[in-house]
Amino acid sequence: xxxxxxxxxxxxxxxxxxxxxxxxxxxxxxxxxxxxxxxxxxxxxxxxxxxxxxxxxxxxxxxxxxxxxxxxxxxxxxxxxxxxxxxxxxxxxxxxxxxxxxxxxxxxxxxxxxxxxxxxxxxxxxxxxxxxxxxxxxxxxxxxxxxxxxxxxxxxxxxxxxxxxxxxxxxx
Numbered sequence: 001x002x003x004x005x006x007x008x009x010x011x012x013x014x015x016x017x018x019x020x021x022x023x024x025x026x027x028x029x030x031x032x033x034x035x036x037x038x039x040x041x042x043x044x045x046x047x048x049x050x051x052x053x054x055x056x057x058x059x060x061x062x063x064x065x066x067x068x069x070x071x072x073x074x075x076x077x078x079x080x081x082x083x084x085x086x087x088x089x090x091x092x093x094x095x096x097x098x099x100x101x102x103x104x105x106x107x108x109x110x111x112x113x114x115x116x117x118x119x120x121x122x123x124x125x126x127x128x129x130x131x132x133x134x135x136x137x138x139x140x141x142x143x144x145x146x147x148x149x150x151x152x153x154x155x156x157x158x159x160x161x162x163x164x165x166x167x168x169x170x171x172x
Contacts, residue, residue, distance in 0.1 A: 048111060052122075055109035059125040062098065062132035066139060073143045080147055088147070091140035095133035102126055 021027060069091060076084035098105070103117045106126060110116040119126070144150050151157060 051109045051111075055106060055122050055125045056128075058105065058109070059128040060132060062095075062129065062136050066132075066135060069136065070139060073139070078147055080149070084147065088140055088143050088149075091136065091143065095137040095140075098133050099130065102129060105129075 072087055073084075073091070076087045078084075103119065103121075106122050106129075107116040109125075110118075110121045114121050141150065145152055
């Protein structure tokens with residue numbers, strides 16, 4: 001026994017026609033739109049605001065990665081092994097790489113009337129991006145200090161200290 005369903009006509013009488021529509025279902029046709037048509041100026045200002053919001057999201061993205069990177073540093077341990085050195089190298093190298101390409105990073109979000117690769121385009125977002133990358137660099141330097149890779153103690157500089165004359169007294 002095979003049953004053939006005909007979906008080409010929805011106007012045919014059916015036992016399901018008497019059911020109410022599900023909650024949230026609008027029976028209006030999709031061709032009529034309730035939203036007013038935006039003027040080109042309003043659409044352009046909305047697009048500009050969206051680009052600026054996305055630029056701010058990109059500017060604080062390095063700060064959003066700091067907790068995960070701090071957890072990775074914690075899990076890598078305090079010893080000098082290849083795994084911990086790889087994570088520290090990545091943490092120290094990525095801010096320089098990000099800052100070298102700062103103009104090309106923010107170029108898609110530049111206003112249409114300005115030069116996309118100019119340093120003066122989106123200055124606040126670029127400044128926040130710079131500060132967030134400096135925080136990432138500071139986290140990497142802190143890890144290097146805690147691993148003993150940075151010369152921060154007086155014992156690390158003994159080779160460069162000069163010795164004074166010995167306090168010898170010649171007795172006659």
